Amino acid sequence: MLAQETVGGTVTDFKMPVHDTQNRLRSLVTGKSAKTVGGLTVLRLEGLRLETYGTNGALDLVAEAPECIFDIKTKTASSAGALKAEMADQRLSISGVGFEYRQDEGTLVVSNQVRTMLRRELIMPRAKP
């Protein structure tokens, strides 16, 4: 866990990276602020941003939420609130309410009011002019 500044129990610029066995960055959870809410390992993050990366190092998916609870032990972010996510190439975007992200497993579940937009280029090739 990385943090830039600590002010009265609140951490600003919270960062939790996860690397694979070859030390490649595979995901990054950040929060504008983090405050302990249950012992020292459960944090309330505000300004959540999730990033996942491919094995080639390219940014894969970005998700953002106003707030969430983050468990440092299990590296799980969850919230009953809203979340928006988008693939880095913007070909798939999603919004919904209520989510859980398991950082080690690389899984994101959105449990209500899911709306997804798939750009057609993800499905079929563009014709040559």
Next chain:
Amino acid sequence: MKHFFGTIFSFSLTTFLAIAQNAAPATDKTPAPPINVTADRFEFDSKKGLVIHSGNVKVTDGEMKIACGVLTVKLPVEGASRVESIIAEQDVVLEQSGSRATAEKAIYSFSVTPTATNDVIELRGNPVLETPEVTIRGDVLIYDRVLDTFVADKNIRTTFRPGSAKAPSFPFPGMSRTNAPKK
């Protein structure tokens, strides 16, 4: 009234099921509208490259609407530009222009080989295609997006509705029949 055409029966979809307009490749000049999906639940597995929608899944793709229980999208592998497959399962219903196809499973797949481009939607599990003029059942119904044809294979049962406003004669326009033996 039923007709059995042998093992393979195909006809132009433009006559009955105008999915073609959605299947046509987008041009660079006119950006195609996106495909919208609503569902109760969404799961993304970044390691497996899977996106799974479940619960009251509804897909709107232009005039075509798809409803199903589960929709699984296999995202492109690194370096590829297109999804590997899209699978709709559980009470799949495709509707467009007054035509309706139902099945337990619909599989969209795309692949390119040195000799062919396969771009098909395959309906399995009691698939039925219903148009105002005809109902077609088979063990498998396959929509070939490249050839713009719909092929019914194995145990084909076709029911015409003579009383319909556009009751087709036989062979009706746009239909082709294949008697070639199966390879």
